[in-house]
Amino acid sequence: MFLxxxxxxxxxxxxxxxxxxxxxxxxxxxxxxxxxxFISILDHPNIExxxxxxxxxxxxxxxxxxxxxxxxxxxxxxxxxQLKEFGLVFISFYLLYLALETYYFYLTEKEIKKSxxxx
Numbered sequence: 001m002f003l004x005x006x007x008x009x010x011x012x013x014x015x016x017x018x019x020x021x022x023x024x025x026x027x028x029x030x031x032x033x034x035x036x037x038f039i040s041i042l043d044h045p046n047i048e049x050x051x052x053x054x055x056x057x058x059x060x061x062x063x064x065x066x067x068x069x070x071x072x073x074x075x076x077x078x079x080x081x082q083l084k085e086f087g088l089v090f091i092s093f094y095l096l097y098l099a100l101e102t103y104y105f106y107l108t109e110k111e112i113k114k115s116x117x118x119x
Contacts, residue, residue, distance in 0.1 A: 001032040004096055008089070021082040023075060027089055030071055031097045034064060039104065057105070068094060 005028025012020045038060050042053070072090055076083060 001028055001035060001093075001097065001100070004028065004093070005032075008092070012089075019082075019085045021085050021089075023079060023086065024089060027086075027093050030068075031093050034067060035097060035101065038064065038101070042105070042108075 005025070008028075009020075009024060012024070041060060042057060068090075072087075075086055075090075079086075
């Protein structure tokens with residue numbers, strides 16, 4: 001996430017400097033922190049009861065949506081500067097985070113199935 005943040009920051013600074021906004025660094029940092037928290041919660045899956053893990057995963061997905069809406073809402077209500085730019089960057093990072101998270105959990109599930117097969 002940080003690499004993506006730096007890359008997009010460089011792109012905005014070099015190609016589209018008028019679209020840079022002061023809160024930009026907080027967007028990738030927000031998704032990085034959320035990712036670390038969620039991955040640390042789901043890092044130890046309940047192998048005996050995989051249904052609990054799935055429920056926890058879905059609960060975390062829903063809470064990520066709410067926390068993201070709160071973060072974006074604070075910006076839209078409190079800052080009110082360059083709203084379109086913030087919205088585009090925020091949605092881009094949300095989709096990137098969603099793709100990376102899905103890939104990470106795919107690999108985790110693959111590893112769990114592999115370890116079950118070896119037992």
